[in-house]
Amino acid sequence: MNEVLVVIVRSLIAFFTLLIFTRILGKQEVSQLTFFDYINGITIGSIAASLATNLNSRALTEWVGLGVWTGAVFALQVITVKSRYISKYINGEPIVVIMNGKIMEATMKKMRYQMSELLEQLREKSIFDISQVEFAVFEVNGKLSVLKKSSYQPVTPKNLNISTDYEGLSAELIYNGVVIEQNLNQVNLDRNWLEQQLRANGINDPSEVMLAQLNTQGELYIDKYRDYVANPADISERYNPKEGQ
Amino acid sequence: MNSEKAVAYLLPIAAIILFLVIMLSPSYFKGQDVHQEINRLTRDVAEENWDSATARLLLLDIEWQRVVNRIQFGAEREEINSLSRSLARLQGVINAEDKDSALAELAEVNYYWLAIGR
Structure with missing residues (x-):
């Protein structure tokens, strides 16, 4: 038995199977994944890794496991698209953590969501003063959506009654x-x-x-392809001649 | 459906069929030659025909190596190694002309053979 050759063949099977199965599951940005999606992704990857290198198990059993897991995720995707109730049951619901400028402490406690996390997520959205926030919603993917009070929202051309040109896709x-x-x-x-x-x-x-x-x-x-830049900016930190001494 | 779209669908289906054929290789490509050699060898050992048994074991070993090349991508490593180890032990007991141990070892070889691809 040529183990290296077997690992090469099984790795190719695992790689292309994963490629096909993830295409079936469709596009979903990593940042949009719920905790359950994230765990599913890790498990599918782990089964694929086992298919590639665990020669003590039959390739087919690992492959079937991969197929069943992908099939289950796909089935859940279809069900959650069709039923809003099941979608809420499986994925959870967005939770309002700031309502009309007031922090919902009881809701936060129920979700085990700390105040420091809320402040951190607001800072990530360049909000350092919580009094600017009218509504904040904790989404199912763990991100915070914020609606600022109208007095703190940026002015748009519409506010100023300025007409704008149509802008579409280039x-x-x-x-x-x-x-x-x-x-x-x-x-x-x-x-x-x-x-x-x-x-x-x-x-x-x-x-x-x-x-x-x-x-x-x-x-x-x-x-x-050929760019003629007079003074190219160097943001590399690996070697800076000015600080090199 | 235009040809580009057809290829986009057919390519992954063809790939999955190919993967299944490779992974099911132990069931479909193990053949019957090894099994027949085990039966002939068992007969030689039972009749204590040791010269023929030694020659037959060599044939069995060659045939087994040929089968391993065909089934290695789908079979468990331990299934293959167990049968190879059992054949090595069988060599020793046939050289020692120990009929009882040889028959016991042959039964184990047969058990491993039947388990492959089941």
Whole structure:
């Protein structure tokens, strides 16, 4: 038995199975995961690791475990989407911890949520004065959503009755030096127009461009592979000649 | 369904089928040759035909190594190692021409063989 070869094959099976299964489970940002989702993720990863390297168990049994766990998570996802009641039962509900500027101590105590944690999460949202807060909601993913009192909210163009231009999604016309013809057609432009714009910016070939984007105002943003920056900022801390002595 | 979408669906399905074939290899690819050699060897030992048993054990060992290459990706390491260890012990008792121990060892080899891929 060639153990190295077996580990290579089983690792490839585990890797691509995990890839397929996570695609089935869909997109969910890590920051949006509930505690239960997080534990599920760890368990699925742990089973996949065992499938790859634990040669004392049959590959199929580990794989079936992985499939059942993924299937259970998928089933819960479907059920929670269909039923709001079950969703609340499984994932919990957002809890209001500051209501009309008042801290809900009893609710916080019930949730074992400390005052220091509340203040920390407010600071993370650049709120250092709790009197600015009208409502704060502790979400099921552990994040805090804050609604400031209207007098502390930033002024918007609407407040000032200023008309604004429409702003939509920018179209990527060149990506990694390759012209994306489909996007060009969608904005009713052609390659000749693009080449003309590139020449106007001193670029002879699209392959010199890393990214070219057209915004809804018709402005073309071009970033070349070769960047000529007079004084590049260095934020590295590994070696600073001024502090090196 | 356009061809790009079809490939996007068919590729993971094909991959999963391939993975299942590899993982089920102990059940489908172990064959019957080893089992037949165990039965022939058991007959030789029962008749105390030691020269034939020695030659037969060599054949059994070669056949077993061939099967290991086919089933190693799906089988348990301990299943494979147990059978290999048992064959090594069998070599010793056949060399010693100890019929009782050889038959006991052959029964164990047969048990391990049947357990693979079950």
